[in-house]
Structures are given as structure tokens and as C-alpha cells.
Amino acid sequence: MTIDYAEEVLKGSPRAVARVITWLENDDERAKACMEKLYPHTGNSYVVGITGAPGAGKSSLTDKLTHHFRSNGLTVGIVAVDPTSPFTGGAILGDRVRMSELTNDPGVFIRSMATRGFLGGLSQATGNVVKVMQASGKDIILIETVGVGQDEVEVMRIADTTCLILVPGLGDVIQSMKAGVMEIADIYAINKSDLPGAHQLCAEVTNRLSQDSYFKKKAWTPPIIQTVATEDIGISELLDSITSHRNHQVETGSLLEKRRERTRQETLQMIHYELFRIIKKHLSENGRMDKMIEAILSNKENPYSLMEQIVSECIRLPGKS
Amino acid sequence: MTIDYAEEVLKGSPRAVARVITWLENDDERAKACMEKLYPHTGNSYVVGITGAPGAGKSSLTDKLTHHFRSNGLTVGIVAVDPTSPFTGGAILGDRVRMSELTNDPGVFIRSMATRGFLGGLSQATGNVVKVMQASGKDIILIETVGVGQDEVEVMRIADTTCLILVPGLGDVIQSMKAGVMEIADIYAINKSDLPGAHQLCAEVTNRLSQDSYFKKKAWTPPIIQTVATEDIGISELLDSITSHRNHQVETGSLLEKRRERTRQETLQMIHYELFRIIKKHLSENGRMDKMIEAILSNKENPYSLMEQIVSECIRLPGKS
Numbered sequence A, B: 001m002t003i004d005y006a007e008e009v010l011k012g013s014p015r016a017v018a019r020v021i022t023w024l025e026n027d028d029e030r031a032k033a034c035m036e037k038l039y040p041h042t043g044n045s046y047v048v049g050i051t052g053a054p055g056a057g058k059s060s061l062t063d064k065l066t067h068h069f070r071s072n073g074l075t076v077g078i079v080a081v082d083p084t085s086p087f088t089g090g091a092i093l094g095d096r097v098r099m100s101e102l103t104n105d106p107g108v109f110i111r112s113m114a115t116r117g118f119l120g121g122l123s124q125a126t127g128n129v130v131k132v133m134q135a136s137g138k139d140i141i142l143i144e145t146v147g148v149g150q151d152e153v154e155v156m157r158i159a160d161t162t163c164l165i166l167v168p169g170l171g172d173v174i175q176s177m178k179a180g181v182m183e184i185a186d187i188y189a190i191n192k193s194d195l196p197g198a199h200q201l202c203a204e205v206t207n208r209l210s211q212d213s214y215f216k217k218k219a220w221t222p223p224i225i226q227t228v229a230t231e232d233i234g235i236s237e238l239l240d241s242i243t244s245h246r247n248h249q250v251e252t253g254s255l256l257e258k259r260r261e262r263t264r265q266e267t268l269q270m271i272h273y274e275l276f277r278i279i280k281k282h283l284s285e286n287g288r289m290d291k292m293i294e295a296i297l298s299n300k301e302n303p304y305s306l307m308e309q310i311v312s313e314c315i316r317l318p319g320k321s
Helices: A005-010 A014-025 A030-041 A058-071 A093-103 A122-135 A149-156 A173-178 A198-211 A235-252 A254-285 A288-297 A303-314 B005-010 B014-025 B030-041 B058-071 B093-103 B122-135 B149-156 B173-178 B198-211 B235-252 B254-285 B288-297 B303-314
Strands: A046-052 A076-081 A108-112 A140-146 A161-166 A187-190 A224-226 B046-052 B076-081 B108-112 B140-146 B161-166 B187-190 B224-226
Touching: A005 A014, A005 A030, A005 A122, A014 A030, A014 A108, A014 A122, A030 A122, A030 B303, A046 A058, A046 A149, A058 A076, A058 A140, A058 A161, A058 A235, A076 A122, A093 A108, A108 A122, A122 A140, A122 A149, A122 A254, A140 A149, A161 A235, A187 A198, A187 A235, A198 A224, A224 A235, A235 A254, A254 A288, A254 A303, A254 B254, A254 B288, A254 B303, A288 A303, A288 B254, A303 B030, A303 B254, B005 B014, B005 B030, B005 B122, B014 B030, B014 B108, B014 B122, B030 B122, B046 B058, B046 B149, B058 B076, B058 B140, B058 B161, B058 B235, B076 B122, B093 B108, B108 B122, B122 B140, B122 B149, B122 B254, B140 B149, B161 B235, B187 B198, B187 B235, B198 B224, B224 B235, B235 B254, B254 B288, B254 B303, B288 B303
Parallel strands: A046 A140, A046 A161, A076 A108, A076 A140, A161 A187, A187 A224, B046 B140, B046 B161, B076 B108, B076 B140, B161 B187, B187 B224
Antiparallel strands: none
8 A cells, every 4th residue: 555645744744744855856756746735735834934144043043943933832844945054964063963952853844955956946946845844734934044146035935924134243234135135034133142243233224224215115114133042032032023023914914915926926937847847858859959959059040049939839828829 | 220239249339238238138129139140159258257255356356367368468258247246336445446447448348237137047147148248259258156056056057167266264165065166166266365274275175176076087177276366366377277277178079068068058948938938928918827826825726737737738849739
């Protein structure tokens, strides 16, 4: 008798969750059937994104937040899409010990993800992993990622609430603000706020937020929380802010709107990559691709007109001749 | 009389180059006709990628390399896809002054690019900008980018030779190695090599290269060059390494192979995004997309089966029923 892994995920089996995620990573065809079954059971958890530069203390904060959520009786799934994260091997010994503590808690499921190599893009892969964890019944999903690069910004769009972690002295404030990370942050945490420069950083962010026309127009003003993750200082305030942001979004209807937009983007992306997969396979199978490349390299063809040719051959829009 | 911008680009007009790049950025339909005309005139320049963490001194190195290339009588195009780069506004005063020096040289064309928001992806956008510069007759194209994130790694695949810039004390060696940047580097530059820790960093990289099975299999062993960009130290050695790598690739045929593979990827990507663009437009036009999203949100449909439906409706592979 074969095991119904979707059924096992819905029962909360960590082994089944791990297996389905591996299928997703390997582009195994069993993943799709599974995800179809799991899909109706997703969307019930609250998804929190933790982003910030390497060294900002994201993993310590994630860890402490997890302990607080657990104390409140909530189960937690952690997706670490961060090459410098302890989950993915960049740990110092203390981190490893701490993490193994969480690993032994059946109410916590941790999965690290490489930041590259996903056929359908990092954010689609992360979105699928989040869905599997949601289907397994986790109340809170924490996504931890380095806030650099467009990939990571895209990943953060999966979160219902995004926390940007800043630290004094890293000189990364201006940088993160430039990279568009500022716009997606719902909550700022000034971590390591016992270090010199914390007050100044806090003032800078406050100032920037009050000046920025983008934030002036928004109904939600991002709070700035001072934390020292390693000492468990400010974590319950951070938790309260996350709860406030959630309530705000539920009351204003913006949570539903955000999820609607996310579903739109996800669905479009899925269509996008499926198209790519099919066309690539088709062009490889009949040797067409090789002929095309040779024609381009010998200047007999150019990719722009070849593209038009292929597209007009392959596309058939219903209702159009 | 209308101006033939493709013709003007081929004559080397910086104004026309800027205009066509703007069309590309805005997804203006005039870009395509232009690119078709320019395409046969691309591929004659040598493309060098400069990558490394923020603060590694990429822009100083790019600047000094440009001066050396100019002294050798070569014209240079610079594409800066780096949010922290002086080209894009993150400059300290000294950088700005230095850059304006280059800007006044008609043998140099500089274009900065935002790292997000490109419909067809950052690497496709960068590839097109490189092609316009090539068509305008620039001998060398330098692409400068932060080596973090999959986007930037993809951008580096456009380069014929990729230089990874490391600096002592940033603690980013292990990180970059993990992130897969190591595999795409043809040359390592240890910049700010007058700082403490430079020798150790050099030893670490040497050690890592000698142990890595990936590099053992390769015909080219990446050299490690010590530089102090601000003092113009090591730049001519870096230039020599780039020349050696070019010669190596010409002799072994790997340059042609690399360009063949790049053409394949570029063409596939173009087809991919064009198909997606058409289908996305189609789904929006007839209100289908909105209906789909509502069906998904109300759990009447799931995106996985909708995807299959859309794709099978819209795609018709020649030779298949």
C-alpha cells in the first residue's frame, strides 16, 4: 500500500512535510498532485517575514520569536532562505546548539532553502514550502531571508507582516532603503540596540519614515522596536507589533487584498514557468533549438525575429483566429 | 525626417545609445525594431564582469580598469547594475568627481541600471544594454554588480571574463563561496590588500581553489591578484589576467562555446517572456484572470489545475494534436 503523503501532511507528519518539500525542490512530478490536494488547506496560518543584512541577528530574533509563539501555544514553521543563516550551515556553535533545541520541539518545523537553482524562481519555491507547512497545521510561518537582491524582496511579498531588522554600525540603513526594502517593511526592529549608535539609527529611521511620502499615504505607520535578541529584550514588544499589524490588516481588509494580489502573482508565475518548461522541451526535442542557435551565431537569423516566429507558431488564444 | 536611431547607434552616437536603452527600459515597441538592426553588429566587444560585496571597491576598480583600457586605446562601456554603486547615486563626493572625469571622455559610455522592475528579468535587460553598447562600437564592456542573489549571478553569465572582488575583514569570503559566486569567477582580486588580513584571505582562497574538485577539473585555474584600487596598485596585473583568460578561452574554443550557450539562454528567455506577455495580456483582457483569482480564493479552483487548463488552451505545439 502506498502512503498518501498529502493526507499525512494534513495530519501534521513532519516526515511527510519534509518529503513533499523535497519533491518540490527536485521538481518531482508527485509534488503537483500533492499540492493540488493541499491547496484548499493553505492560507490559515499567519506568515511573518524577517529580513535584514547579514549579521543583523535575524536568526536570533527568529529563534526568540519562535519561543514566544510557542509559549502562547502556537505552532511554528520556519523557512530559512538565507545563505548566511545558521539553518543552512553558516552557524557558530552556539547557534547550532540553540537550533537543535527548537528542532526537538514537535511544534516547530524548520526548513532551510538554498537561494538558487529553483526552476520556478526562489519566491515560487518559498511560497510552495510555506503552503506545505500551512497545510500541516502550523499557526505561524516565519520566513527568514537576507534583504538584498530582488529575489529576496520577492520572497518577502509572501509574508503578511514583514519585519526589517537593522543594527547600529553596519551602515546598511541607507542601503536597504535604496534597495526598496524599506517599502515592504511593516515593522522595524533595531536589534543589538545596546550597541553605540542605536539611538541615532532609531532617530534616522523615524526621520526617514516621517518624511517619506510613500509612508505618509499609508494607513499603517511602521513602528520601530528596539530589541536585543540575545538577551530576549524587546521580543514581546515585537510580537505585540506583529499582532497589531495583523489586526490592522484584518480590520481594514488589506490582509484579504494582499492575499488576493499574492494569489494573482502566484498563479501568473505558475503559468509563466509552465509555459517556459513546455516550450523549452518542445524546442529541444526536435533539434530546432540547436538549428536556431547556429543560425543566430552565423548571423543568418536574429533572435528577435526568431522569437516572433516561434511565438506565433505556438500560441493559440481562444476566441482569436 | 525621422532619425534612424539604430543607424545612429552604429555610428557611435551616445545620445542614440542612451535613447535606445531608455526604450528598452520602458518596454517601448521601437526598441525591438532597433535591436533587430543592431543584433548583427553585436558580439565584437569583450565583456568583463566585476562582482563582489558592497564595500569591496568594485567601482574604484571599474574606474581604474577603465583608465587602463583607455590608455591602451580601447573604448569602454560601463553597465552598473549595483544599487550601492556610485553610478546609481550611492556615491561619496570623491566618487562623483572621479566619475564625472570618465563621463567627459567620449571613449567611455556609462549607464546605471536599477536592480529591479524589469519585465524580462535583470539579466535580459542587462544583456540588451550590453548589446546596444557593443553595436555602438565599444571595445570593452564592463558590467559591475553586487555578487549577491541569483539575479546578479545570472547577470554575470553575460560576461566573457568574471572578476570576483574580495576584501579582507568583510567576512564575506565564505559567504560568496556558498552563494555559488565562486564557481563563476575566472579571476579573484583581493582588493584593499594593504589592509590587515589580506595575506590570510589570499591563503584561504588559494587553499579553497586547490581543494575544490570543481576547479581541479577545469583547464583554467583562476589567478588571485592583489590590488589596492585607490592607489592604482595591481590594476595592470588584473588587466593582464583578463587578457590571459581571454586568450585561453579563444585558444581552447571555450569562448565560442560560452557565447553559444549564452545565445541559447537569451533566445529561450526572449521566447519565454514574449509568450508570458501575450498570455498575461489575454487573461487580463477578457476578465478571465479576475474570475480565476476569485475561484481560487473561494476554494472552488486551485491554481495548479487552472495552470494546466490555461496552458493547454493557449499553447499549440506544431506537429502535435
